[in-house]
Amino acid sequence: MFTLKNNFKILSFVLIISCLNFLFFHIPFFNFVFENINYKSFSGVFVIASLVVLMIVLNAFVFFLLLYLSQRIGKFLLVLFFLMNAIAVYFVATYGIIVDESMIGNVFNTNYDESSSYFSYKMVLYLIFLGVLPSYFILRSKVERVSFKRFSILSSLTLLFAFVLVFVNASNWLWIDKNSKRLGGLAMPWSYVVNTSLFYIHESKKNEKEILLPDAKIMDNEKAVVVLVIGESARRQNFSLYGYSKNTNPLLSKTQNLFHFDANSSATYTTAGVKSILDHKETGDLYEILPNYLYRNDVEVIWRTSNWGEPPVHIKNYQDRAYLQTNCKEEYCNYDEVLLYGLKEQILASKKNKILIILHTSTSHGPSYNKKYPSQFEHFKPVCESVELSNCSQSELINAYDNTIVYTDYILHKTIEALQELDSYKSTLLFVSDHGESLGEKNLYMHGIPMSIAPKEQYEIPFIVWLPEDSSKKIKKFDMLSQYHVFHSVLNFLNIESPIYNEEMNIFKE
Template structure:
């Protein structure tokens, strides 16, 4: 019989007491702590308190790319520690302010857990590829097809998500939310929002002397605040179009007509424009790269411009811009849509066709002209040899090309043909998939989509193999064009949409906002080949063109250069932006002939 001061502790039936001699002391202590944590989580909490805790957790655990970047910029701890403290305050306040709109006692746990998972995924890609989640990057990611998504998946991603999301996921599952009336929750949430807004404003004003130059000189930092940046970018991409006025399609093809070179022509022109993908100018052997990545192009004596810059740093931004008549600045500031180069060429009477080897398509450029996917339909044998699922090597675009050409309207084909081929090129991170086994010259190559798992030399090998494969593909395309010389005057122009980071400054892939993107994401290759028929037809001076290969050019020049080469007359054509204007015509040919003969009347040499 127990005395009056005896006590007992209730426990589940069949569970031994903590001090049971049959239970080892560490196990008993662990059970005791577990029950204490479970009891603590079981206490009812307001949704606002959960939001504050969650914001603090995310700021500390899911913002390592931001803290690392601040440490890199600051150099010394005395410089970067105050910066980290300032950005921590702003990140916590911003996240609390955002999540205060979800601070309700019912149905919010899945939303909060979704935010945690999003933050974990974004941090993984920021750490792995040094990208920032600005609206342009998120829009590009939202257009990623299933094959590209598969390339970006890895066990490292799963592990990183678990490390960040497991603890808050378990806590959200266990905790109880205190019920409150709707009106009470609403005004309290408003007070929380106002409080953190005032705290953030006060902190920003107090630290303005340090924060202002930091943010002005490092604009990328604002897109590294996780999950604020990704949520802001998602909202901008998703809801931004809703609040914008309906875009009109502004015609630009009025007055388009074929020039004098088409009158009584013996053969029509056949022009192939290859839109490259993720190719860097400094990795082309033609442009001085130490490795001979372009032997096929060199053997065909092409022209390679060495100072060409892109309109954007991702396909979604660059491809529509490079075909636009507006130029980069006006294109980015436009309020309406405009017809593009393909519309003008079609309006002139030429046969035009867009062939795509990217599931993401032409980004609207080919919507109003004939177009097709290179991998649909495909012969079973070709598909097994060149494709992995719905993703194919670029050689697939050369299969059945004669039949595609013959299927174009005869009356248009008799005037001339413009064929655009949109490459898969060097699209990362799975560079090893962008070249065939028989074309891999640089080994060992990185065989993983988690680039951090590979050495820098393996990464370069995989990327350079993809460039070498593009070289071989372009060589085959030129050979096909030469085979058409009996019926056409052929020419080819290759221009990449953007470049790629391969670890420089700790960056990988592409898509960094243009204003502070590294040079390697903007410096792109541009290559041209002209058959004898096209050279004579347009009176192109080879020596003049060779002398201008170091002339600075941009994507803005493409529209006008193609119109000039194809002799299409239109009010939107600007000769000053035509890269070949000064090397075309009788005067250029005469100058070239005089230079070849020399002042003494004899051929030099």
């Protein structure tokens, strides 16, 4: 077995570790820098050189500090950094993600089914060669301790050097500030260390008791049902209803009284996108969301989900995939069509006149698009079968994704058919996606890019509405809708009066 015979001086050791950290994990960081700066100019060269030196020196300083305080804890944290860095840089390199606070939120809101779909042998190789092997080196190395005096001198000189280097780059601060979010999301290990801290700080604020909305009043006894289907990663440009060249909406395109609107999501990740669909307005506060509000005001609310990431839902009938699969034995029960199992019967069994049903799908969530639909919906071939999306041709990737839209088309069609059979109810269907999806455009995959720099593929979403042909309701004309239109439109359709109702955000008219 390989052993290290020589001791390392602490300064030499932290510089070696810092250089390894730089070489192994910062190719995406400097790819971004080279793409966004004139590296042929003196100023560009100076910025790049300064970033290299600062990254090595400041990381070495932090590693030095950790090892000085406790070698055991310091080595443990260094090993943890290298293992986490290896996984993080795999996802950055494979899917083009940025490890910012929203992406950390995605990680913590991912369940086993989704996380296991990302497994690949390439990820294992990243983990072994960039994580495990350096960790072995760290654990086997013997590092000499240093006196407090030497620690103080070296620390002071390092910080002084870093301060001077930052100061002489004053003319480039604007460029660095402009790109700080992207740079910070690619700097390992601080991208996930800092953003995990920020995520938990903000989550602790979200866990405060929700702010109740003013009481609402049901204005009539007419039976009415609204089905709100929350799409997952469904981008507008791949719906043939919106002019896409491939027929991804063979059923909806033939449906009478179907309307579709351009819409933009308020975020590029599920938790924020779903919250916006359920909120009455754009706000950073934790207000009562639509299902909780209506349930508290005597509306029957049924939530059926094959997904996750929604705000806290306080209703009686919350039914996840496992619950729905208990008695469902059909082949489709392994897919999102399970959300429709027994739905009509559940509506008819309700003792209340006003009903809101929310179907939270997962149909178009990657990376395993080809596993999100039954085989008979594979209209477009060949399809991408790898979780490493960059290994597939873009046409294979888009084919697999387009098949999920065909399946979504079918689910919406089946839902409309069920509503058409409810003669005693006034009914409508709303379909709104939580966000869009990147499919290799600009070398980006999936979603989660910060809204400030997100490509349109990740926020341009469909907003589809169906009404029965004999409905007393009509649809207003809009050039663009937002996710916040859902809340007020549902109140209007169910004829619920509320002090927070905003007519301008309602899509229906008599």
